[in-house]
Amino acid sequence: MHLTSLSALFTTILFAFLSLSEAALPGTWPLLDKPPPMKPEWASLVNIQQLPKAPIQTTLAGNCSQAAQFCIWSCNTCTRSASDIVTCPGTKEWGISYDDGPSPYTPALLDFLKQTNTKVTFAVIGSRVVERPEVLQRIKDEGHEIVIHTWSHPSLTTVSTQQIIAELKWTELAIQTAVGLTPKIMRPPFGDIDDRVRSIATQLGYKILLWDRDTFDWKSASDPSFQPSWIPGNFTQWVTDGNSHISLEHDLYPIGAQNAPAAIKIVRNAGYTIKPVSVCTGMPAYVQNVQLVASGPAPPNTTANGTDGTANTASTNDTSNNSSSSSAFGSHHLLSSVLLLIVISMAISTL
Ligand SMILES: [Zn+2]
Numbered sequence: 001m002h003l004t005s006l007s008a009l010f011t012t013i014l015f016a017f018l019s020l021s022e023a024a025l026p027g028t029w030p031l032l033d034k035p036p037p038m039k040p041e042w043a044s045l046v047n048i049q050q051l052p053k054a055p056i057q058t059t060l061a062g063n064c065s066q067a068a069q070f071c072i073w074s075c076n077t078c079t080r081s082a083s084d085i086v087t088c089p090g091t092k093e094w095g096i097s098y099d100d101g102p103s104p105y106t107p108a109l110l111d112f113l114k115q116t117n118t119k120v121t122f123a124v125i126g127s128r129v130v131e132r133p134e135v136l137q138r139i140k141d142e143g144h145e146i147v148i149h150t151w152s153h154p155s156l157t158t159v160s161t162q163q164i165i166a167e168l169k170w171t172e173l174a175i176q177t178a179v180g181l182t183p184k185i186m187r188p189p190f191g192d193i194d195d196r197v198r199s200i201a202t203q204l205g206y207k208i209l210l211w212d213r214d215t216f217d218w219k220s221a222s223d224p225s226f227q228p229s230w231i232p233g234n235f236t237q238w239v240t241d242g243n244s245h246i247s248l249e250h251d252l253y254p255i256g257a258q259n260a261p262a263a264i265k266i267v268r269n270a271g272y273t274i275k276p277v278s279v280c281t282g283m284p285a286y287v288q289n290v291q292l293v294a295s296g297p298a299p300p301n302t303t304a305n306g307t308d309g310t311a312n313t314a315s316t317n318d319t320s321n322n323s324s325s326s327s328a329f330g331s332h333h334l335l336s337s338v339l340l341l342i343v344i345s346m347a348i349s350t351l
Pocket of ligand 1: 099100149153189190
């Protein structure tokens, strides 16, 4: 075989193995960011006869004529106190939440949270958990809260009951497989929820997490006029009322993730205690008995009171928390290495 062809073959196979080991969560999973199929055994979890007859919308907040009857959040931010979490009920408490990850930007944010002893809530996309289970393991190990945020991020009022069940249960299954936890809280994409979606989520055993402060940082991904300083600017304004809040940011986008530390410094310096939302509301985070805690005082010699406003991307000295996740996925890397050696041997034998 010609040496150039051999080199190309070798490179192709090498990249194939590397990408194989990146898809780290064991099992067979639906396509990334695509509506997942329904599993027949999930159908009996929801009694369709009990569902309010809210019409399936054709677009997000497309028809608000029945907004009052079916409490459609996207129309008028209507909420139901029995099922919906909108803010922290205590005094000067703040639920910081990040949506749509795990992403390539989540680890640097986790580094900052660890350095400053800050505990928050992550609403994760099931298909991205399959891509980055080791990041979800860090989220769990470092004391943050995990909330279900669907598999493919649809507007839930626009999809069928079967599709909603599949979106939530596949995400729950991915989280269970990755870290062994079953969340009891879900967050609807775009906050899009009505009484039909509420009833489905409630019958599946979830409380519904909304928010009362929104950075709109997701616009940074598509709007070139979005100014990163708007994110800390929002928080600077919000802390002045002294009330408790739950805020929405995104760790999916670089500008959102990179400005998250500045926002945390503002909230902490204003005298707030940052808590996972299950801690501030007193609701269980998971089916399993896991006690999450509030943020503690920032250790000395950290950037908690600094003014740079950027995530410290240096890796932390303490890697003990990652050891269990490393071992869980280490077998994939070992397998790849063995296969790689076989390929090299085969390639040499063809010379
Ligand atoms: Zn989202």
